[in-house]
Amino acid sequence: MADIPDRRRFLSICTTALIAGMSGLILTPVVAFVIGPLRRKAGNAAAESDFADAGVIESIPKGTWTLRPIEIVRQDGWVKTSQSRSVWVFVKSAESNGIKVLSPICPHLGCPVPWDAAASQFRCPCHGGVFGPDGARISGPPPRGLDPLEYEVRGKNLWVRWQDFEIGVAQRIVVQV
Numbered sequence: 446m447a448d449i450p451d452r453r454r455f456l457s458i459c460t461t462a463l464i465a466g467m468s469g470l471i472l473t474p475v476v477a478f479v480i481g482p483l484r485r486k487a488g489n490a491a492a493e494s495d496f497a498d499a500g501v502i503e504s505i506p507k508g509t510w511t512l513r514p515i516e517i518v519r520q521d522g523w524v525k526t527s528q529s530r531s532v533w534v535f536v537k538s539a540e541s542n543g544i545k546v547l548s549p550i551c552p553h554l555g556c557p558v559p560w561d562a563a564a565s566q567f568r569c570p571c572h573g574g575v576f577g578p579d580g581a582r583i584s585g586p587p588p589r590g591l592d593p594l595e596y597e598v599r600g601k602n603l604w605v606r607w608q609d610f611e612i613g614v615a616q617r618i619v620v621q622v
């Protein structure tokens with residue numbers, strides 16, 4: 446008769462352990478799903494996702510500036526957003542890796558700056574800012590040259606890291622948006 450309470454206690458411990466084990470099996474993937482995006486956000490996943498495909502390098506005209514569309518996909522926690530942008534790309538020749546990428550946003554007040562092939566200059570239509578063929582400031586109100594953007598060659602494609610910069614200041618300061 447004395448072993449009945451022991452058996453009950455043993456069964457109670459087994460039941461508790463079983464419930465704990467099953468709870469762990471169920472909750473582990475749920476917790477991973479919930480905190481996964483937050484952990485990724487804490488790392489540099491956001492920065493990596495700012496790289497966007499600007500197309501096959503071979504298809505980009507050589508020796509001139511070309512405006513290339515990019516699609517920036519950002520994962521912010523559980524929210525995924527997509528933004529369309531354009532970047533100025535210069536590929537020197539098919540043989541060389543002479544690639545330059547510039548933001549088209551004027552550092553004066555943010556107007557999009559077109560390339561004037563005849564003058565071999567970037568000319569801002571808003572207030573007459575003029576930039577050289579390397580994006581350096583030549584004249585007008587812009588306080589600095591056009592902002593260069595980082596890029597990577599991945600396979601045959603050019604990937605560009607989009608960044609926004611503070612406008613109206615001489616220093617190149619990245620703005621988090």
Ligand code: FES
Nearest residue numbers: 551553569572574
């Ligand atoms: Fe380009 Fe003012 S916005 S010169």
